[in-house]
Structures are given as structure tokens and as C-alpha cells.
Amino acid sequence: MVEHVKEAIDEGGFILVKGEEDLLVIPSIIASPEGAVIAYGQPGVGVVLIKVDKDKREKARELLRSMREVELDVDAVPG
Numbered sequence: 001m002v003e004h005v006k007e008a009i010d011e012g013g014f015i016l017v018k019g020e021e022d023l024l025v026i027p028s029i030i031a032s033p034e035g036a037v038i039a040y041g042q043p044g045v046g047v048v049l050i051k052v053d054k055d056k057r058e059k060a061r062e063l064l065r066s067m068r069e070v071e072l073d074v075d076a077v078p079g
Helices: 002-010 022-031 054-066
Strands: 037-042 046-051
Touching: 002 022, 022 037, 022 054
Parallel strands: none
Antiparallel strands: 037 046
16 A cells, blocks of 8 residues: 555555545555645544654554454455
């Protein structure tokens, strides 16, 4: 995901997310240059703006490293 975000940033594009985008903030912080501003919607609040700096980038890397990949059988999920 970080590669896709970096490609969009480097080429001046954008990423359209259908559904929840909250976790996309993490690779966006990692891939964005210092001083970039990331905006995303916060339900019931409005728009959240994050200005990328060294500390925020390191925190995003820590969060990403703490996650683990799991496989989910979507057909087995009720609803």
C-alpha cells in the first residue's frame, strides 16, 4: 500500500477509496514528504488535517510494524 500511495504522490495523482479510508492515513504519512498535509474525514467531526513531520512518520512506521496480516474468508462472514 505504501508503494501505491508514494506513486500517487510522486506522479501528482490521487487515490480514490470506496469505503473506510482510516487506515490509509498510516502509509500516507510514511510516503509523504515532510510538511505535506493529509486530510481525511472523521464521522461526526468533519475533516482531520495531519501535517507530516519526522515524529509523525516514525509513529506511523511503529503502528504499521505492530500490525499483522491475516487472511479472511469473506464468504464466511455473516451479513
